[in-house]
Amino acid sequence: MAYVAARGGERAIAASEELHGRLSGPLSGELVRAIERQLPYLVDRVMGEGSLYAPELAALALAQTGGDLYEAVLLLRAYRSTQPRIAYAQPVRQGELRTVRRISAAFKDIPGGQILGPSLDYSHRLLKLGVLDGQNVELGMLNVELPSEQETSSADEHSAFNIQHSTLPAVADWQRAEGLLEPLPAGEPADPAGLPDVTREPISFPAPRAHRLQSLARADTGGVLALGYASMRGYGMSHPTVNELRLGYAELTLRHPVTGVAFSAGRVRVSQAEVVDTGAGKPGESPLRLGFTATIGWNEVKTIAGAMLDLEMSAPDPHPAHREEFVLYHTEPVESSGFCIHYKLPHYVTFGSALDNLRKAAGEGRREGETLPEATPSAGEAK
Amino acid sequence: MDQHTLLSTLARADSGAVKAFVEDLIPALEPITVRENRTGLAMLPMEETVRDEAFYLGEVLIAEARVRAGGAEGYAACMGRDLELALAIALLDAANAGGVELGRVEAFVEAQAAALAAEDEALGQQVERTRVELETF
Numbered sequence: 001m002a003y004v005a006a007r008g009g010e011r012a013i014a015a016s017e018e019l020h021g022r023l024s025g026p027l028s029g030e031l032v033r034a035i036e037r038q039l040p041y042l043v044d045r046v047m048g049e050g051s052l053y054a055p056e057l058a059a060l061a062l063a064q065t066g067g068d069l070y071e072a073v074l075l076l077r078a079y080r081s082t083q084p085r086i087a088y089a090q091p092v093r094q095g096e097l098r099t100v101r102r103i104s105a106a107f108k109d110i111p112g113g114q115i116l117g118p119s120l121d122y123s124h125r126l127l128k129l130g131v132l133d134g135q136n137v138e139l140g141m142l143n144v145e146l147p148s149e150q151e152t153s154s155a156d157e158h159s160a161f162n163i164q165h166s167t168l169p170a171v172a173d174w175q176r177a178e179g180l181l182e183p184l185p186a187g188e189p190a191d192p193a194g195l196p197d198v199t200r201e202p203i204s205f206p207a208p209r210a211h212r213l214q215s216l217a218r219a220d221t222g223g224v225l226a227l228g229y230a231s232m233r234g235y236g237m238s239h240p241t242v243n244e245l246r247l248g249y250a251e252l253t254l255r256h257p258v259t260g261v262a263f264s265a266g267r268v269r270v271s272q273a274e275v276v277d278t279g280a281g282k283p284g285e286s287p288l289r290l291g292f293t294a295t296i297g298w299n300e301v302k303t304i305a306g307a308m309l310d311l312e313m314s315a316p317d318p319h320p321a322h323r324e325e326f327v328l329y330h331t332e333p334v335e336s337s338g339f340c341i342h343y344k345l346p347h348y349v350t351f352g353s354a355l356d357n358l359r360k361a362a363g364e365g366r367r368e369g370e371t372l373p374e375a376t377p378s379a380g381e382a383k
Numbered sequence: 384m385d386q387h388t389l390l391s392t393l394a395r396a397d398s399g400a401v402k403a404f405v406e407d408l409i410p411a412l413e414p415i416t417v418r419e420n421r422t423g424l425a426m427l428p429m430e431e432t433v434r435d436e437a438f439y440l441g442e443v444l445i446a447e448a449r450v451r452a453g454g455a456e457g458y459a460a461c462m463g464r465d466l467e468l469a470l471a472i473a474l475l476d477a478a479n480a481g482g483v484e485l486g487r488v489e490a491f492v493e494a495q496a497a498a499l500a501a502e503d504e505a506l507g508q509q510v511e512r513t514r515v516e517l518e519t520f
Contacts, residue, residue: 007504008386008403013425025482047441048441051441051442051456052424052442052443052444053427053441053442053443053444053462053465054443054444054463056463056464057444057464058445060458080442082391082426083423083424083442083444084421084424085423085424085425085426085442085478086421086423086425086445086447087423087424087445087447087460088423088424088425088426088428089425089426089427089428089443090428091428091429091430091437092427092428092429092430092440093429093430094432100506101510101513108517108518108519113514114514114515114516114517115483115510115511115513115514115515115517116514116515117510117513118513120515122449140447172432172433173432184434184435188433190428190430190436192426192428192437193426195428195438195439196438197426197439199439200461209431209434209436209438210436210437210438210439211438212438213429213431213436213438214438214439214440216440217438217439217440218441237393250427250429251391252425252443252445252462254425254445254460256386256390256458257449258456258458258459259386261385261386261387261390261392262387263386263387263391264390264391264395265390265394265425265443265445265460265461266395266443266445266461266462266463267395268427268443268462269461270429270440272429274432274433290432290433292431292432292433293435293443294431294440295440296427296441296443298463305448305480311432318397358511360427382501
């Protein structure tokens with residue numbers, strides 16, 4: 001492989017970057033704050049794929065790149081790499097999330113009940129064109145009279161206090177108590193500082209479960225959806241149902257270095273999905289199998305598709321596109337987008353070399369007087 | 384006041400109010416030595432539900448500070464990159480540990496905690512309104 005040093009072009013590059021900024025509009029603190037406040041799901045997606053919970057910086061990355069998601073994720077990952085690792089939080093547990101949305105498509109009467117939370121699932125998909133005409137349009141679409149907050153809290157046995165204080169047990173725990181799932185293996189609690197970490201060690205296959213789930217948590221939403229959708233459409237070996245989908249806030253629990261007292265340094269938006277498949281167990285085993293994915297930020301599509309891929313990857317003989325190595329390598333957003341866009345950079349020597357080979361091959365059978373166009377490998381910076 | 388409540392409350396409290404409150408307290412805390420004041424990453428693990436194994440969900444940007452003030456050690460960590468806020472909370476942690484202006488510190492933290500609890504309660508009520516009872520036919 002040959003590389004040729006680049007020369008010249010600095011002014012054109014500077015002008016190109018300036019033009020990008022000009023066409024994207026001015027960058028300001030006000031814009032960044034507006035993005036953080038008004039586009040939380042977009043900010044969440046950048047944070048999830050960037051693997052860094054920092055809403056202000058994710059909003060800045062979006063503003064700075066004109067909304068180019070892959071560039072924004074790259075900016076956030078690059079910033080992340082400049083920061084030292086200074087703490088390990090206590091593990092987040094599903095039942096301790098301050099849950100704002102929790103539904104199951106498998107069981108309607110789950111302990112704690114079903115809570116739609118913030119969702120557009122049942123909304124009419126209609127553009128609110130009145131906004132463009134200056135009308136003040138409420139966010140809610142349905143013309144339904146809602147109960148007052150006082151009525152809600154006094155009338156319902158499940159108070160807001162209960163929602164926020166862990167009365168929403170995991171559906172899987174209930175299934176285990178009912179004998180529908182295999183009991184969890186007994187083991188010591190994991191050391192938060194000693195977990196396998198894909199940012200510090202390469203993945204080898206079969207990957208430790210911690211590597212698989214960390215990779216899915218950082219994965220590209222579109223990539224996970226594409227492979228997950230292939231499974232859903234029939235290329236997969238399983239036909240699961242959403243066992244539990246949950247959005248909530250996790251406490252970032254750290255320990256005081258002097259006294260050892262645990263405290264919360266703030267709250268992180270997290271989402272997780274669990275899917276359940278039936279009929280795949282061996283004789284004598286539970287017939288239900290679970291798949292799981294979670295990510296920082298609220299991103300339902302990624303967690304549902306990721307949980308389905310988790311199931312597929314655990315199957316004995318998955319479709320080639322659902323093997324662990326295939327899924328984890330091809331859904332890494334920075335590596336995949338970076339590899340894709342590198343193709344637009346100069347490849348003059350590579351292409352010129354290919355042309356030379358073509359010319360040589362064609363020359364062997366060429367009639368006299370016929371020629372191929374000359375390649376110009378010296379034209380620029382290339383490999 | 385218990386350290387968990389103080390640190391957990393102030394990490395989510397209004398940063399402007401915390402900084403303004405600490406500004407008034409500084410003369411009573413001197414001499415002050417700042418031992419650490421930096422941003423960095425906190426790894427956030429999660430326990431999954433299939434095999435009960437833990438994995439890293441991602442990293443969280445935090446600001447942390449470690450001080451000696453009012454004759455005691457103080458420490459704080461909060462999400463984001465607000466080094467001044469981390470420093471201010473660490474000073475309040477030191478004030479609490481060293482018994483400096485305890486009454487004022489407690490009253491301030493309790494007021495902030497009440498405001499946060501009201502926000503939580505309001506959100507909880509809004510969430511509760513979305514509870515759904517499903518029937519099959």
